[in-house]
Amino acid sequence: MSEPVKAKKSAATSAAPAPKTPAPRTPAIDKAKSEAALPVLGPKDMLRWAWTQLTSMRTALFLLLLLAVAAVPGSLFPQRPANPSIVTQYIKDNPDYGKILDALQLYDVYSSAWFSAIYILLFVSLIGCVTPRAIAHYKAMRSQPPRTPKRLSRLPEYGTLVLPADAGIPASRAITDAAGLLKRRGYRVEVRDADGAMPNLGAERGFLKEVGNLVFHTSLIGVLVSVAAGGLFGYSGQRILVEGDTFVNTLVGYDQFTPGTNFQSSWLQPYSVQLDKFEVKFDRESPNKFGQPIDFTADVTTKDTPDAPARKQVLKVNEPVSLGGTSIYLTGNGYAPVVTVRDGSGNIAMQGPVVAKLQGDNYYSSVVIKVPDAKPEQLGFAGFFLPTAFVTEQGISFSGDPELINPQMSLNSYYGDLGLDKGVPQNVFELDVKDLKQLNGRDLEAGGITLAPGMTYTLPEGKGTISFDGVKRYVGVDIHHNPGQLYALIFGLLAVAGLVLSLYLNRRRVWVRTGTHDDGRTMVEYGLLARGEDHRLAGEAAALRELFSREWQIADQADAPTVSSSTSKDN
Amino acid sequence: MPVINETLGQYSELFMLLAAATYTVAFIAFAWDLAKSSKTLQAVDLKAAAAAAGAKVAVAAGRLGGPDAGGSDAGGPAGRAERPTSGLTVEGGTAAGDMKYAAERRVPARVAVALTVLGVAIHGAGVLTRALGAGRVPWGNMYEFLTTGAFVAVAVFLLALIRRDLRFLGTFVLGLAVIMLVAAAVAYWTPVGHLVPALQSYWLVIHVSIAVLASALFTLTFAMSALQLVQSYRQRTLAAGGADKLGFMRLVPNALSLENLSYRINTVAFVGWTFTLMFGAIWAEKAWGRFWGWDTKEVWTFVIWVVYAGYLHARATRGWTGTRAAWLSIVGYLCVIFNFTIVNQFFNGLHSYSGL
Numbered sequence: 014m015s016e017p018v019k020a021k022k023s024a025a026t027s028a029a030p031a032p033k034t035p036a037p038r039t040p041a042i043d044k045a046k047s048e049a050a051l052p053v054l055g056p057k058d059m060l061r062w063a064w065t066q067l068t069s070m071r072t073a074l075f076l077l078l079l080l081a082v083a084a085v086p087g088s089l090f091p092q093r094p095a096n097p098s099i100v101t102q103y104i105k106d107n108p109d110y111g112k113i114l115d116a117l118q119l120y121d122v123y124s125s126a127w128f129s130a131i132y133i134l135l136f137v138s139l140i141g142c143v144t145p146r147a148i149a150h151y152k153a154m155r156s157q158p159p160r161t162p163k164r165l166s167r168l169p170e171y172g173t174l175v176l177p178a179d180a181g182i183p184a185s186r187a188i189t190d191a192a193g194l195l196k197r198r199g200y201r202v203e204v205r206d207a208d209g210a211m212p213n214l215g216a217e218r219g220f221l222k223e224v225g226n227l228v229f230h231t232s233l234i235g236v237l238v239s240v241a242a243g244g245l246f247g248y249s250g251q252r253i254l255v256e257g258d259t260f261v262n263t264l265v266g267y268d269q270f271t272p273g274t275n276f277q278s279s280w281l282q283p284y285s286v287q288l289d290k291f292e293v294k295f296d297r298e299s300p301n302k303f304g305q306p307i308d309f310t311a312d313v314t315t316k317d318t319p320d321a322p323a324r325k326q327v328l329k330v331n332e333p334v335s336l337g338g339t340s341i342y343l344t345g346n347g348y349a350p351v352v353t354v355r356d357g358s359g360n361i362a363m364q365g366p367v368v369a370k371l372q373g374d375n376y377y378s379s380v381v382i383k384v385p386d387a388k389p390e391q392l393g394f395a396g397f398f399l400p401t402a403f404v405t406e407q408g409i410s411f412s413g414d415p416e417l418i419n420p421q422m423s424l425n426s427y428y429g430d431l432g433l434d435k436g437v438p439q440n441v442f443e444l445d446v447k448d449l450k451q452l453n454g455r456d457l458e459a460g461g462i463t464l465a466p467g468m469t470y471t472l473p474e475g476k477g478t479i480s481f482d483g484v485k486r487y488v489g490v491d492i493h494h495n496p497g498q499l500y501a502l503i504f505g506l507l508a509v510a511g512l513v514l515s516l517y518l519n520r521r522r523v524w525v526r527t528g529t530h531d532d533g534r535t536m537v538e539y540g541l542l543a544r545g546e547d548h549r550l551a552g553e554a555a556a557l558r559e560l561f562s563r564e565w566q567i568a569d570q571a572d573a574p575t576v577s578s579s580t581s582k583d584n
Numbered sequence: 585m586p587v588i589n590e591t592l593g594q595y596s597e598l599f600m601l602l603a604a605a606t607y608t609v610a611f612i613a614f615a616w617d618l619a620k621s622s623k624t625l626q627a628v629d630l631k632a633a634a635a636a637a638g639a640k641v642a643v644a645a646g647r648l649g650g651p652d653a654g655g656s657d658a659g660g661p662a663g664r665a666e667r668p669t670s671g672l673t674v675e676g677g678t679a680a681g682d683m684k685y686a687a688e689r690r691v692p693a694r695v696a697v698a699l700t701v702l703g704v705a706i707h708g709a710g711v712l713t714r715a716l717g718a719g720r721v722p723w724g725n726m727y728e729f730l731t732t733g734a735f736v737a738v739a740v741f742l743l744a745l746i747r748r749d750l751r752f753l754g755t756f757v758l759g760l761a762v763i764m765l766v767a768a769a770v771a772y773w774t775p776v777g778h779l780v781p782a783l784q785s786y787w788l789v790i791h792v793s794i795a796v797l798a799s800a801l802f803t804l805t806f807a808m809s810a811l812q813l814v815q816s817y818r819q820r821t822l823a824a825g826g827a828d829k830l831g832f833m834r835l836v837p838n839a840l841s842l843e844n845l846s847y848r849i850n851t852v853a854f855v856g857w858t859f860t861l862m863f864g865a866i867w868a869e870k871a872w873g874r875f876w877g878w879d880t881k882e883v884w885t886f887v888i889w890v891v892y893a894g895y896l897h898a899r900a901t902r903g904w905t906g907t908r909a910a911w912l913s914i915v916g917y918l919c920v921i922f923n924f925t926i927v928n929q930f931f932n933g934l935h936s937y938s939g940l
């Protein structure tokens with residue numbers, strides 16, 4: 014990348030800036046095209062040629078644009094990592110092309126072979142680009158500013174100053190003065206031929222610009238590596254906690270656990286979190302958002318280790334709790350009706366809160382109760398929980414408010430073999446009624462079960478009773494451990510710092526030459542050159558002129574030639 | 585939880601309407617300025633042509649000829665933008681490349697700017713009363729993104745006017761502001777209300793304000809890049825001796841100056857967008873427990889970032905400066921628009937806060 018780019022740049026920055034209008038640009042394009050043609054070469058040269066191509070600026074640009082395009086499908090199709098069930102449904106709903114999209118990895122865009130290929134190539138290109146550039150820049154930083162051009166007047170910024178003979182400043186002193194001044198202004202300066210006939214100096218500043226560019230690009234690699242490391246060594250898990258429940262950070266404590274490839278469960282620190290109370294505030298002001306939740310607050314008691322002192326903490330949305338290298342997030346909530354089920358022999362077969370899964374507006378939730386301990390036959394219930402029950406004239410029940418104003422549970426009941434003893438994992442939120450016999454239901458003689466808190470219902474055929482004892486709230490928490498994220502942040506910040514340096518610093522060179530006129534006056538001429546785009550070069554030239562004039566206490570010589578571009582000789 | 589003040593909310597809507605009306609008048613004034621000034625400039629040109637027949641062609645040809653043309657490639661890569669000019673507005677059929685204010689007065693343009701200042705003051709009152717009415721920052725749903733975004737766009741435009749004569753962008757910026765305000769009132773109207781818990785975070789203040797600011801800057805550069813394409817087409821036609829069919833473009837600087845200034849604004853906007861992306865990631869970590877999850881909104885923020893990174897690269901790649909870079913800047917802005925409109929409303933994701 015570097016050579017042709019630099020060549021273009023210095024051509025553009027030296028005396029004759031090539032106008033960027035399209036017409037004169039065509040030869041350059043033609044040349045680029047001919048360069049891109051494949052020459053006939055041996056295998057080694059071929060490899061070198063391929064490497065040069067891969068690390069060229071044009072390839073980087075192409076790969077960047079390709080990356081942008083390749084990222085788009087991930088927003089058009091459902092993605093497996095975020096939503097596996099929606100993907101399955103999508104494939105079912107679109108039998109004609111759903112499978113083809115799957116084969117093209119369009120449901121796993123960001124881990125797909127083609128997306129990975131693009132960014133890996135991009136980063137290989139980046140390394141191949143940054144390394145030689147860094148070496149070149151290291152050398153440039155250690156070498157002296159380039160020698161003074163013969164004709165400074167050819168530089169884009171040029172000016173002269175004349176020190177009168179009676180000022181008593183000889184050429185040699187003028188050059189050391191100028192050198193000191195430029196050094197104070199942050200230039201690296203080399204004075205040459207200080208006591209000769211034509212003392213001159215070369216100065217350069219803005220090395221940090223290139224450093225910034227290198228830091229920026231290198232940090233991008235750092236971000237990528239950090240993200241990958243987080244995926245390998247981190248984990249995430251979920252757990253539902255009813256008020257009063259305690260979660261202990263061990264594998265069995267999780268409802269769901271997704272470890273990174275290299276994660277060891279022995280890394281889990283056995284802290285505990287108890288949910289003391291969970292409160293929700295609902296919007297009672299805005300007419301169009303009436304009843305929407307506007308605040309969730311979970312009071313928790315935590316212990317870093319089983320023997321550590323207990324601490325009271327507050328868990329909210331946007332305010333995770335950090336414990337044992339993990340962060341705990343509030344991600345869901347709902348109601349958990351507390352029930353007691355007695356079996357046919359009158360023994361308590363099940364007692365406690367049942368997590369109701371949100372289904373619709375105002376916490377309209379589904380309830381599934383499985384009672385495997387009931388004897389002689391296992392019992393199962395399925396139905397709905399409504400915090401504020403309403404029934405339409407058609408007999409459809411709905412929830413009129415999210416708060417517990419008129420809580421009600423409507424259930425059907427079943428008995429038989431729940432199938433839990435076979436060892437096949439089951440969804441706790443679904444009751445498979447295939448092998449069960451129904452006891453209660455709207456269509457049955459016995460009707461459905463409708464319970465308000467405090468009520469008990471006796472099941473038909475002496476199968477037992479069910480009581481609705483009260484309602485608690487529950488929360489869903491996500492627990493994450495990502496060892497890469499701190500590093501990703503650090504590299505991200507480094508990248509921004511590098512970017513700012515690279516975009517807003519200017520790399521400039523200044524040359525000054527002094528001489529003594531026959532009549533004793535000291536003549537000073539100076540020229541400035543920018544490397545790369547620098548719209549403030551003229552400003553810098555003016556500032557330097559001002560400083561020189563002050564240093565030598567001369568009134569600004571308005572009629573002396575100061576030239577702020579290539580226009581001088583021609584006008 | 586702050587208390588909702590609906591009276592203030594209604595005042596806010598009234599202010600928004602008044603601002604839209606004022607902007608409409610300002611828009612007309614800017615358009616009038618374009619039409620009128622282009623006529624005046626044409627008259628100047630004709631006089632000059634009469635004085636020295638063929639002079640115009642010579643200048644136009646000279647500007648393409650290289651360094652000796654003098655003056656016309658101000659702001660080239662070597663950084664000539666600051667070069668003093670003679671105060672002449674016309675350079676071979678385009679306005680001064682340095683975009684400094686010229687000596688001559690353009691009455692319609694002054695009226696337009698004055699009206700814009702008035703409009704932005706009313707608009708500011710509208711945004712402020714909205715914020716006070718809801719007791720929070722006024723950017724929590726589509727209605728508020730639009731009204732506040734339009735305010736920022738116009739304010740940034742006016743601030744830019746202090747340093748540069750960008751009045752030729754006036755019709756575009758004000759036209760856009762009017763469209764945004766009308767769309768907000770018609771399609772996205774939402775009464776003042778509370779934020780959903782997921783948005784209750786100081787990151788909303790940081791992340792969204794920077795995103796809006798960066799988008800406002802991208803809006804300016806989009807307009808400049810579009811004009812750059814038209815101007816470079818026109819310059820080519822003129823250089824080839826063709827007739828000037830796009831007279832109103834006389835008021836617009838030459839393509840190279842447009843490219844250079846829009847590049848500089850784009851660098852600022854790009855840094856802003858980089859922050860938007862990073863702060864968004866930090867916030868996502870706080871709210872959802874992961875800093876990057878390729879949610880639809882995250883995808884598009886990333887796409888925009890990469891497109892503008894491509895634009896910056898293009899500016900350093902041979903054969904990709906000029907027109908091609910301008911196209912990239914335009915594509916980037918189209919992605920910004922797409923991200924705001926289509927993605928917010930029709931794509932499902934965690935970021936479903938459009939308030940609809």
Ligand code: HEM
Pocket residue numbers: 014067068069070073077135136138139140142143225226229230233511512515516545893896897899900
């Ligand atoms: C991961 C993908 C990349 C991204 C996001 C990216 C982004 C950027 C950005 C934003 C800039 C402008 C700011 C600056 O000058 O520092 C830039 C400049 C630059 N990039 Fe990249 N870049 C990437 C890959 C590459 C690659 C692969 C190469 C080499 C082939 C490269 C070479 C350069 C060079 C030489 C510049 C300086 C241009 C100038 O002098 O103005 N970049 N890059």
